[in-house]
Structure formats: C-alpha cells, structure tokens
Amino acid sequence: xxxxxxxxxxxxxxxxxxxxxxxxxIHIPFAKTWLLVASLFFYGYWNPAYLPLILISxxxxxxxxxxxxxxxxxxxxxxILTIGIIFNVLLLGYFKYYDFFVENINFLIGSxxxxxxxxxxxxxxxxxxxxxxxxxxxxxxxxxEYNFLNYGLFVTFFPQLIAGPIVHHGQVMSQFSDKKTYxxxxxxxxxxxxxxxxxxxxxxxxxxxxxxxxxxxxSNVNVLTFLDSWVTTLSxxxxxxxxxxxxxxxxxxxxxxxxxxxPLNFNSPYKARxxxxxxxxxxxxxxxxxxxxxxxxxxxxxxxxxxxxxxIFIIFLVSGIWHGAGxxxxxxxxMHGLASIxxxxxxxxxxxxxxxxxxxxxFLFVHFAWVFFRALTLQDALTVLKAMFGxxxxxxxxxxxxxxxxxxxxxxxxxxxxLSITILIGLAISWYAKNSVEIMYxxxxxxxxxxxxxxLLFYSxxxxxxVSEFLYFNF
Amino acid sequence: MNDRKFSxxxxxxxxxxxxxxxxxxxxxxxxxxFSHAHEYNDVQLVTDEREQKTANQIYVPKTEDTLLLGSSxxxxxxxxxxxxxxxxxxxxxxxxxxxxxxxxxxxxxxxPDYERVILGVDxxxxxxxxxEAPRSIQNHVKRVTQPFYxxxxxxxxxxxxxxxxxxxxxxxxxxxxxxxxxxxxxxxARKLSEEETLSDTEDKxxxxxxxxxxxxxxxxxxxxxxxxxxxxxxxxxxxxVYTTPISSELFKSLVSTGLYEExxxxxxxxxxVYGGVWxxxxxxxxxxxxxxxxxxxxxxxxxxxxxxxxxxxxDNAEAPEDFxxxxxxxxxxxxxxxxxxxxxxxx
Numbered sequence: 001x002x003x004x005x006x007x008x009x010x011x012x013x014x015x016x017x018x019x020x021x022x023x024x025x026i027h028i029p030f031a032k033t034w035l036l037v038a039s040l041f042f043y044g045y046w047n048p049a050y051l052p053l054i055l056i057s058x059x060x061x062x063x064x065x066x067x068x069x070x071x072x073x074x075x076x077x078x079x080i081l082t083i084g085i086i087f088n089v090l091l092l093g094y095f096k097y098y099d100f101f102v103e104n105i106n107f108l109i110g111s112x113x114x115x116x117x118x119x120x121x122x123x124x125x126x127x128x129x130x131x132x133x134x135x136x137x138x139x140x141x142x143x144x145e146y147n148f149l150n151y152g153l154f155v156t157f158f159p160q161l162i163a164g165p166i167v168h169h170g171q172v173m174s175q176f177s178d179k180k181t182y183x184x185x186x187x188x189x190x191x192x193x194x195x196x197x198x199x200x201x202x203x204x205x206x207x208x209x210x211x212x213x214x215x216x217x218x219s220n221v222n223v224l225t226f227l228d229s230w231v232t233t234l235s236x237x238x239x240x241x242x243x244x245x246x247x248x249x250x251x252x253x254x255x256x257x258x259x260x261x262x263p264l265n266f267n268s269p270y271k272a273r274x275x276x277x278x279x280x281x282x283x284x285x286x287x288x289x290x291x292x293x294x295x296x297x298x299x300x301x302x303x304x305x306x307x308x309x310x311x312i313f314i315i316f317l318v319s320g321i322w323h324g325a326g327x328x329x330x331x332x333x334x335m336h337g338l339a340s341i342x343x344x345x346x347x348x349x350x351x352x353x354x355x356x357x358x359x360x361x362x363f364l365f366v367h368f369a370w371v372f373f374r375a376l377t378l379q380d381a382l383t384v385l386k387a388m389f390g391x392x393x394x395x396x397x398x399x400x401x402x403x404x405x406x407x408x409x410x411x412x413x414x415x416x417x418x419l420s421i422t423i424l425i426g427l428a429i430s431w432y433a434k435n436s437v438e439i440m441y442x443x444x445x446x447x448x449x450x451x452x453x454x455x456l457l458f459y460s461x462x463x464x465x466x467v468s469e470f471l472y473f474n475f
Numbered sequence: 476m477n478d479r480k481f482s483x484x485x486x487x488x489x490x491x492x493x494x495x496x497x498x499x500x501x502x503x504x505x506x507x508x509f510s511h512a513h514e515y516n517d518v519q520l521v522t523d524e525r526e527q528k529t530a531n532q533i534y535v536p537k538t539e540d541t542l543l544l545g546s547s548x549x550x551x552x553x554x555x556x557x558x559x560x561x562x563x564x565x566x567x568x569x570x571x572x573x574x575x576x577x578x579x580x581x582x583x584x585x586x587p588d589y590e591r592v593i594l595g596v597d598x599x600x601x602x603x604x605x606x607e608a609p610r611s612i613q614n615h616v617k618r619v620t621q622p623f624y625x626x627x628x629x630x631x632x633x634x635x636x637x638x639x640x641x642x643x644x645x646x647x648x649x650x651x652x653x654x655x656x657x658x659x660x661x662x663x664a665r666k667l668s669e670e671e672t673l674s675d676t677e678d679k680x681x682x683x684x685x686x687x688x689x690x691x692x693x694x695x696x697x698x699x700x701x702x703x704x705x706x707x708x709x710x711x712x713x714x715x716v717y718t719t720p721i722s723s724e725l726f727k728s729l730v731s732t733g734l735y736e737e738x739x740x741x742x743x744x745x746x747x748v749y750g751g752v753w754x755x756x757x758x759x760x761x762x763x764x765x766x767x768x769x770x771x772x773x774x775x776x777x778x779x780x781x782x783x784x785x786x787x788x789x790d791n792a793e794a795p796e797d798f799x800x801x802x803x804x805x806x807x808x809x810x811x812x813x814x815x816x817x818x819x820x821x822x
Binding site for chain 1: 476477478479481482484485486487488489492493496622623626627628630631632633634635
C-alpha cells in the first residue's frame with residue numbers, strides 16, 4: 001500500500017487508527033497486536049509473497065537477539081552474533097545482489113551462470129539494517145526488551161517499514177511500551193497532520209512534477225544537449241529530494257498520529273556547506289547506522305589518519321552498494337567517499353572557503369553525483385555528464401526567438417518558461433525555505449496554518465488518480 | 476489555537492473541500508459511473524468512450540435486447556431510432572475490427588439477454604495496417620473493476636474540470652463539439668456550415684489517402700476468419716452487419732486510389748460469413764449530400780436515424796428509398812454491378 005493512495009488515506013489509515021485507539025483503551029496488548037497485524041497487511045498488500053520472508057527474518061533475529069541479550073553461554077556469544085549478522089547479510093545479498101554478482105562473474109571469467117532475475121522484496125534493505133543493529137546491541141547488552149510484540153512493531157511499524165527512516169530500537173521500543181502511546185494526544189495529532197500534509201504535497205505535487213521531466217530526459221540521454229541535460233538532471237536532483245524527504249515527512253507524521261516519534265531523516269540537505277555537512281542532513285538515519293555499526297567498529301578516527309580515510313571510504317562504498325546492485329551506485333558511493341576524505345583533509349589542514357562558494361561547490365558535487373545514481377548504465381551517466389558540459393551541442397529553444405514554437409531536441413511536457421520557473425522555485429524551496437520539521441516544531445499552529453495544512457491535503461488528495469511509487473522503494 | 480482545535484479545523488476544512496468536489500463530481504457524473512440524469516448533466520464530453528461505456532455497463536446494469544457495436548461513426552446512431560428494438564450502443568472511437576470479439580463478450584457478461592447484435596463495419600478498418608494488431612477491451616475492464624474505482628474517480632481535480640465543462644454545456648444546451656453525449660448514450664455532433672464541412676472533408680480525404688487508402692491499404696488476409704469468430708460468439712443472439720456510409724466524395728477517393736476491388740472482396744466476405752449485410756456504403760442520395768457529414772465520413776445523427784429505421788423496418792423504413800440495401804449471397808453480384816454503375820456515374 002502506498003501513502004499517496006485512496007486505499008491508504010481513506011480506508012486503511014482511519015480504520016487502523018480508530019481501532020488502535022479503541023483497543024488501547026480496552027487492553028494495550030490488543031492495540032499492539034492490531035497495529036502489528038495492520039502493518040503486516042500494509043506490507044503484504046503489494047505482494048503477499050514478501051510476507052514469509054519478513055516474518056522469518058523477524059523471528060530469527062528476535063530469537064538470536066533474545067539469546068544474546070540474556071548474556072548466557074558466553075563462549076558462543078560472538079559466534080552466535082556472527083551467525084546472526086551473516087544470516088542477515090546473506091538474506092540481503094541473495095535477494096539484492098545475486099544477479100549483479102553473477103553478471104560480473106560471467107563477464108570476468110566468461111562463464112555462463114544463469115541469472116535468477118530475483119524480484120527485490122520491498123523494504124528488505126531497511127528492515128535488515130534495523131535488525132543487524134538490534135543484534136549488535138543485544139550482544140553489547142544494550143537491549144532490555146524481550147517482548148515480541150514490541151519487537152515486531154519495531155521492525156514492521158507501517159509508517160517507516162518500506163523506506164525508512166532506519167529506526168534504532170532504542171528510539172522506539174520504549175515508546176511502544178509506554179501506556180501514553182495508546183491514548184489520543186492532540187499535540188501529536190496536530191503535528192502529525194501538518195507534517196503529513198507537507199510530505200504528501202511534496203510527493204504528489206512537487207516530486208511527481210519533476211519526475212516527468214527527469215524521466216523524459218533520462219529516457220533520451222543520447223539526444224540531450226547542454227540545456228536539456230541541465231533541465232533533466234536538476235529535475236532529478238529535486239525529484240529525489242522531494243520524493244524521499246516527502247516520504248520521511250509522511251512517515252514521521254503518520255507515526256505521530258500513533259504517538260510514536262520517529263527520528264529526523266532530512267534537515268535541508270541542499271543547504272549543506274560541505275560534504276560532511278550534507279551527510280549530516282541527508283538520510284540521517286542511514287548515516288547514523290553506518291557510523292555506529294561500521295565506521296566506529298572499524299576503528300573510526302582512532303587508528304590514525306590513513307585508517308580514518310580508509311574507514312570513511314569503506315562506509316561510503318557500503319552506502320553505495322546498499323542503495324543498489326550496480327556499478328553506477330558503486331561509483332556514486334566512491335565519489336562521496338573521496339569527497340568526504342578531501343573534505344576531512346581540507347578541514348584538518350585548516351583551509352577555509354567562502355561560505356557561498358562552499359555551498360555552491362557542495363551542491364554542484366552532489367548534483368553531478370546524482371547523475372550516476374539515476375542513470376541506468378555507466379554509459380548513460382557519462383553521456384549525460386558530457387551533455388552537461390556542452391559536449392553534445394548547445395542548443396537554445398527556438399521559442400526564445402519565435403514565441404510559439406517550442407523546439408527542444410526532444411519535447412519536455414512543458415514550455416521552457418514553465419520548466420525554468422518550476423525548477424527555480426524547487427531550488428529556492430530546497431535552499432531557502434524552512435524544512436518540514438522546522439515548520440512542525442517552530443511554527444505557531446493557528447488558523448492560517450490549519451488552512452495551509454488542509455489545502456495541502458486537499459490538493460494532494462485530488463491528485464490521487466496518478467499514484468506513483470516512491471523512489472526509495474527500489475533500494 | 477490549541478492542538479485539539481487545530482486538528483479539528485484541519486480535518487473540517489479538508490473534509491468540506493473534499494466533500495464539495497466529490498458531491499459535484501457525483502452530481503455531474505462525467506464518467507457515467509452512475510445512472511442519475513438531470514438538466515445540468517445532459518450534455519457530456521467524451522473522456523474515453525471505452526472506459527466510460529465499459530464502466531457504465533458494470534455500474535448501471537443494462538436490460539436492452541439489442542447490442543450495437545461499431546466505431547465513432549456508429550456512435551451517432553441513437554437508441555430511439557429503433558422503434559421495436561431496445562438498443563444499447565457500445566460503439567467507441569477508432570474501433571479496430573479485432574475489438575468486436577472481446578467487447579461483445581464483455582457486453583454479454585453484463586447482460587446475457589441480448590437477442591441480437593448489430594455490428595457497424597468500416598471499410599478502412601479492413602486493412603492489414605488497421606486490423607493486424609490484436610486489440611482487446613480487457614485492459615479497460617481491468618481498470619474499471621479495480622476496487623473503489625468509482626470512489627477514486629470522484630476525488631479528482633481533472634474530473635472536476637470536465638464536470639464544470641459539462642455543467643456549462645448542459646446549462647447552455649448547446650452542442651459545441653464533434654461528439655457530445657446525452658445521458659442515454661446518444662452522441663451528437665456540432666452542426667457545421669457548408670463551408671466548414673467542405674474544408675473538413677477535404678482535409679479528411681487527404682488524410683485517408685495518405686494514411687488509410689492507396690499504398691497503405693492491403694486487405695487483411697484474416698479479416699473473414701476473425702469476423703467468423705465474432706459471428707460464432709454467443710450463437711443464441713442474431714447477428715446483423717451494416718456497412719457505415721461514407722460520403723460519396725470519400726468513396727470517390729477510395730476508388731481513385733485503386734481500392735474498388737478490395738471493397739468488393741470485403742463486401743463478399745461479409746455476406747458469406749453473415750449470410751447478409753445491410754450495405755449503406757455506396758453512392759446514394761444520402762451519401763451524395765455532403766451536408767449529411769461533418770467531415771466526409773462521420774455522418775450526423777439524422778443519418779443514424781435512417782440507418783436504424785432501415786435495418787429494423789426494411790422497406791417500411793423512414794429513410795430515403797435508395798439508402799440501404801440488404802445484400803445476400805443471391806443478390807451480391809447484381810448489387811455490386813449496380814454500385815459499380817453508380818461509381819462510374821460519380822466520375
């Protein structure tokens with residue numbers, strides 16, 4: 001089920017919420033069970049075939065985590081943890097990377113191993129990471145929660161199940177145990193409605209508009225000229241931000257309706273002034289996971305500068321691989337790894353850069369890197385980049401000279417003026433506007449704000465005919 | 476403003492606005508998902524005839540005894556042109572001959588009581604180019620049978636715009652487009668001046684010559700075989716075929732691009748499969764008058780009334796005497812001789 005769908009907004013959400021609150025008054029475990037069943041239904045709605053996998057993953061991890069948390073059989077604890085991590089990595093590896101691995105083996109040694117064309121189970125990247133963190137913390141004796149209902153909710157809670165935020169058990173387990181969670185809380189409802197409305201609008205009105213132009217361009221990379229390529233790539237840069245942050249806003253808002261506070265996942269990333277700053281603002285929960293469970297265990301910055309740089313590079317490589325099984329993602333991860341190393345070296349060396357220049361440089365780097373993230377093949381990415389540097393011709397729309405005749409090399413579904421204005425507005429919002437979380441916490445909730453939220457919801461709901469999935473469902 | 480008030484205000488404004496759009500879209504019903512009719516929704520735009528008519532059969536059950544299938548030309552045949560038969564017109568724009576089968580099958584699923592099926596056939600749709608690709612109504616059926624299809628439709632700005640246009644046209648009671656419907660499924664066309672008609676016809680003839688006739692046309696080898704399958708489907712119902720009358724101007728163009736022989740083959744095949752065909756497609760007093768058409772091949776509803784009357788009443792029809800001939804295997808040769816003579820007279 002998709003947040004921006006009729007079934008979700010008008011049926012699933014109200015039914016689940018009303019019963020949750022009613023059952024919470026009667027007997028809290030009933031409410032938890034109901035929420036768990038509803039979340040599994042939400043997940044299975046796409047394809048019931050995914051359900052056994054998530055249930056097996058949950059049960060295995062819960063059992064291992066419980067064993068580790070009880071601190072028994074000390075001789076075997078590390079081995080059990082290792083088995084648990086390998087189980088998760090193999091699960092993710094098989095479903096996400098098998099074909100990529102086999103393709104490359106075939107290419108390298110000329111073998112003819114058969115591809116399985118495995119359909120990636122939804123959310124597997126997210127729930128696998130969450131559970132690895134749980135296992136590690138159980139081994140460290142940092143988990144005290146043995147209630148399967150709470151654990152099940154931590155893994156499957158529908159607002160964050162499909163595309164994050166990647167929730168740490170420490171952030172939500174205690175909330176699921178709290179009696180207050182099962183009582184109506186108007187502060188949470190008002191905040192939740194506001195940020196959900198903003199997120200829904202971001203997705204339906206903004207991201208999907210840019211998606212049309214980004215998809216048009218990336219489907220015709222060979223004919224892109226200088227201007228076309230910039231329209232295409234800027235459209236994607238904005239689509240990705242509004243799509244993913246829109247999803248995160250909706251997740252935060254929906255969770256608040258159920259009195260659960262999810263962690264912040266975006267904090268105006270395109271305002272970043274260096275690449276480290278960017279990663280403190282973009283997909284924050286992924287950065288947190290990679291730092292806590294990979295970077296620090298590898299030694300972090302405690303083993304000298306060289307090892308620090310290697311560790312930084314490793315986490316960005318993992319980030320690239322996590323996003324997708326393909327060389328384009330590996331290159332994207334590598335680019336960010338190298339940029340982060342340069343950034344760290346630059347700062348330690350005491351170099352300074354004018355803040356505007358720093359911001360422009362950071363944004364442009366991120367923007368160019370997204371080309372690899374979006375392009376279907378390495379060749380496509382290079383073709384687009386060449387076009388962006390004017391190596392595939394510089395062509396101006398003839399409408400600039402003759403008012404009526406739009407003459408891009410291939411037609412976008414809007415005039416040059418519309419494209420330009422929309423992209424500029426999108427950029428302005430991402431650069432200068434308060435972000436949704438700031439609006440939620442800092443803005444007074446008064447009549448104009450209520451009207452604003454209601455209008456966003458109303459407009460978005462009127463566009464539900466064109467339901468589109470979120471980009472991060474693919475990762 | 477406290478949080479409780481804020482939440483309730485948001486929900487109230489949202490609910491009021493949403494309900495307003497839903498109510499308006501429901502009241503206007505531009506997708507024909509409901510049955511209510513009133514003076515402000517009696518002129519309706521076409522959004523997608525396949526979807527509209529397919530949904531209409533599911534959600535507004537049909538009890539007619541006659542099913543009419545054809546292309547946009549046949550949409551202008553009104554149900555009240557038939558005195559004794561109750562006709563449901565399931566004709567849609569740009570119908571491929573490959574669609575008769577699934578559309579008929581679907582219509583019978585919705586109403587198994589049809590006693591007869593009338594097929595409107597177009598000559599230009601008998602070419603390989605037009606008939607080769609398999610076509611089916613199934614995708615539309617799938618779409619209109621999705622859960623909450625009708626409810627989802629009501630929540631739409633795009634549909635609201637269509638509703639508003641329908642309201643305006645219904646209030647004005649004017650036919651301002653080439654095809655607008657009333658609530659009974661009858662199509663109407665804007666009446667053009669003679670000048671506009673001549674210009675549109677000229678354009679259409681050019682299009683037919685460059686797109687459908689001449690070198691673009693080769694008679695589809697499987698035409699007869701597929702029409703036989705259509706004939707054999709639901710054998711409990713009588714099948715009638717009629718040829719859609721094009722203007723003599725367009726007929727001349729067909730002949731001049733060397734397709735007269737194919738026209739004869741097409742007609743013979745249809746007669747052989749169906750045992751008889753109502754032929755309206757030849758030079759006669761109706762087709763010779765260009766003002767009976769708005770573009771040389773779409774006739775006005777007045778002509779539709781003649782066709783309906785001729786098929787139902789035969790010799791007693793309220794139609795020009797020379798308009799419409801029932802051709803059988805016994806009369807096909809003499810009929811084609813007569814048509815050839817009329818064609819020669821045209822030139």
